[in-house]
Amino acid sequence: MNKLQAMEVFVQVVDAGGFTRAAEHLQLPKATVSTLVQALEQALAVKLLHRTTRQVQVTSDGAAYYERCVRILSDVKEAEESLSTNRLSPSGRLRIDVSTGLANAMLIPMLPDFFARYPDIRVDMGCGDRPVDLIEEGVDCAIRGGILPDSGLIARRLGMLEFVTCASPAYLAKRGRPNHPNDLMNHQCVNYFSSKTGKIYDWDFSRDGETLNIATPACLAVNDSTVYTSAGLAGLGIVQMVTMVGDPLVASGQMEIILPGWTTEPLPVNAVYPQNRHLSAKVRVFVEWVADLFLAWPEQAKGKD
CATH class of the missing domain: 3.40.190.10 (Periplasmic binding protein-like II)
Incomplete structure (x- = not known):
């Protein structure tokens, strides 16, 4: 048995949902396709597929093996591409x-x-x-x-991603505008926390050689950048957005820059x-x-x- 071919046939059977369509796609006799899958099951000593007269279903072992086969076949194809003219396309x-x-x-x-x-x-x-x-x-x-x-x-x-500190017009109309990073302690901010550790990220500011690191007060912390933007637009607090997201919102009037002159480490x-x-x-x-x-x-x- 050519195991690599058998793996390719098995993947095709799973993708096609049956032996007949897989054989047509591979341009092989249906009997050959069935024989290769059976030989693979015998070599592995596990059942990969449940066969009925109407359909073919993957077993739990078959599903796990299928994922590995897809990766292996993909790696083989990429190795061939890296050494052939196919790398151009x-x-x-x-x-x-x-x-x-x-x-x-x-x-x-x-x-x-x-x-x-x-x-x-x-x-x-x-x-x-x-x-x-x-x-x-x-x-x-x-x-x-x-x-x-x-x-x-x-x-x-x-x-490098640069950041802009901003807030919605509704928030600023309600809470006022901070003039210094230390003023943030009297405001609401939207914080961001690590999905891995749960740690809340502090905010940093620099101007004319002065550097500040501030643990900002917040009623909300999130761990998704799109939700973070939505929270700022909803007026839930001051936010620090990457400029590629924040600049268009500032240009459209949906957000306003605060603390101009203070920069954040990129x-x-x-x-x-x-x-x-x-x-x-x-x-x-x-x-x-x-x-x-x-x-x-x-x-x-x-x-x-």
């Missing part, structure tokens, strides 16, 4: 993970350009601010802000991916494309490698 499923704020502000509006360049790549985008285990969850590439832990992953610096943003993905053509072109987006963004969003 990458294809296949690209699983990425990105914060909701960055997805809404930058990636989603520009994805038509990516698909125009690489029509054979299918993107599965996970959105959220929680940390993900790229290897365990089968993620090819994640875009993340902040200082990266020493995880053994490969990282590519994409840019946040590095990186593309991270497992070491076995560094030769993948689809990961490479995606990371380069996102890096170009940051270079084309306004000056405050630019960064250096």
